[in-house]
Amino acid sequence: MIVKNVRLLMAAAAIATVMFQLKSESSVSAQPPTPPTRILPGGAFGETIRLGETLVEQTATHPLTKPHVGNALNCTSCHLKNGTDPKAATFIGVATAYPAWSPRERRVITLEDRVLNCFMRSCNGIRPPLGSKPSVAITAYITWLSDGQVLRMNAENPKGPNAVPRLAVKPESASIERGGLLYSNKCATCHGKDGDGEDDHPPVWGSRSFNQGAGLADTVKLASWLKVAMPLDETDLSDQDSLDIAAFVNTHDRPAFDLKNHLPDESRLGEYNAEQTR
Ligand code: HEC
Ligand code: HEC
Incomplete structure (x- = not known):
């Protein structure tokens, strides 16, 4: 008797588990793949x-x-x-x-x-x-x-x-002078008149800035990024404003880029990063 009941119980539990699995599987697959759920794994x-x-x-x-x-x-x-x-x-x-x-x-x-x-x-x-x-x-x-x-x-x-979408602007149509005026009005409060920033406002040219090999050292790429990103509090630049300011910013010095100075020692280019446990 007891044995039979246990068997019945186990059968019922198995059916319940299968049904639960079916239910949870169908509710998972009903979810759209995007936007990402962003639940941090444990x-x-x-x-x-x-x-x-x-x-x-x-x-x-x-x-x-x-x-x-x-x-x-x-x-x-x-x-x-x-x-x-x-x-x-x-x-x-x-x-x-x-x-x-x-x-x-x-x-x-x-x-x-x-x-x-x-x-x-x-x-x-x-x-x-x-x-x-x-x-x-x-x-x-x-x-x-x-x-x-x-x-x-x-x-x-x-x-x-x-x-970032590339702006349809030509670098040769940039006015550096107009860019300088716009920079004083719209950027200098945060990034400084001499571009070296302060505290939480990063430098935009000079020795502490990105180097000549960076994407933003390209004037059209910088203009395209400025258009969607700056001024930080209100992105309101026209395409021409963005181009002029980018051309002005990039007339200033920044670190040169020579690939060999940026690579680690050859033996450190790649590394096996796992602990050996077995
Ligand atoms: C209200 C302050 C503010 C204003 C105004 C502002 N920025 Fe920024 N900018 C920032 C901050 C802060 C960051 C860094 C973003 C972060 O850390 O969240 C930044 C990042 C940048 C960067 C990329 C990082 C770097 O330093 O190279 C550039 C380039 C830049 N700003 C250019 C400009 C230009 C050009 C203008 C004017 C059109 C401008 N910003 C206006 C605050 C400002
Ligand atoms: C000075 C600005 C700047 C800083 C600082 C910077 N990036 Fe970038 N990054 C860019 C720009 C601009 C692009 C797009 C490049 C292009 O269009 O050529 C980019 C592209 C990338 C991409 C490729 C994006 C894509 O759509 O495929 C990755 C990944 C990336 N950056 C990671 C990083 C990481 C990680 C760091 C910090 C270690 C970093 N970046 C620091 C400006 C920056």
Whole structure:
């Protein structure tokens, strides 16, 4: 008797489990894949993603990334709100485009490569080793921001689906003089008359700024970014304003870029970053 009842109970429990699974599976598949849910996974995986976000925010000062940064900039200085501002060089969706063809490197690069390139150029620093803690954490964070989105590898450019649109302006039609006036009115309060910024307002030219190899050192790229990102409190620049200001900003000196000065020692270019437990 007792045995029979236990069997019945177990059968009922099994049916209930199957029904529960069916129910939860159908409710999961009914959810649209986008927008990303952004639920942080638990444990060490979630901690790595969270570390990546911290490093994006405190790149120039955090002990893990400071040795790899040669200026006053953090990733969030240009990828606003830690890369979550949908317009200003957002990280959302970026991971869906990689591996991608890179005309500059003349090879297919991974998202991790792309992250490390910004260290060498925009942050004027030394490339962290592939597989190193900061490299993996930042790449994990950026990938997490693309979770649930459709993969669309980019055969032309290392660029995600929400990259800043390039303004249809010609650099030769820029007025540096007008750009200088606009800079004094709209930018100098935060970035300083002499472009060196202060406190939370990063420098926009000079020795503590991005180098000549950075995307923003290209006047049209800078204009395109300014149009969607600055002034920080109110983005109200016309295409011509953005171009003129960008041309003015880029007439000033900034660090030169020579690739060999930004690579780590050859033995440190890549590294096996796992603890050997078995
Ligand atoms: C001085 C501004 C600046 C800083 C600082 C900067 N970036 Fe960038 N980053 C850019 C710009 C501009 C682009 C787009 C480049 C282009 O269009 O050529 C870009 C592109 C990228 C991309 C590719 C985006 C895509 O759509 O595929 C990644 C990934 C990236 N940056 C990561 C980082 C990380 C990580 C850091 C910090 C270590 C960083 N960046 C610091 C300006 C910056
Ligand atoms: C209200 C203050 C404010 C104003 C006005 C402002 N910015 Fe910024 N700007 C910032 C801050 C703050 C950041 C960094 C973003 C962050 O850390 O969240 C930034 C980032 C930048 C960057 C990328 C990082 C760097 O330093 O290279 C550039 C370039 C830039 N601003 C140019 C300009 C220009 C040009 C104007 C005028 C059209 C302007 N900004 C107006 C506050 C301001």
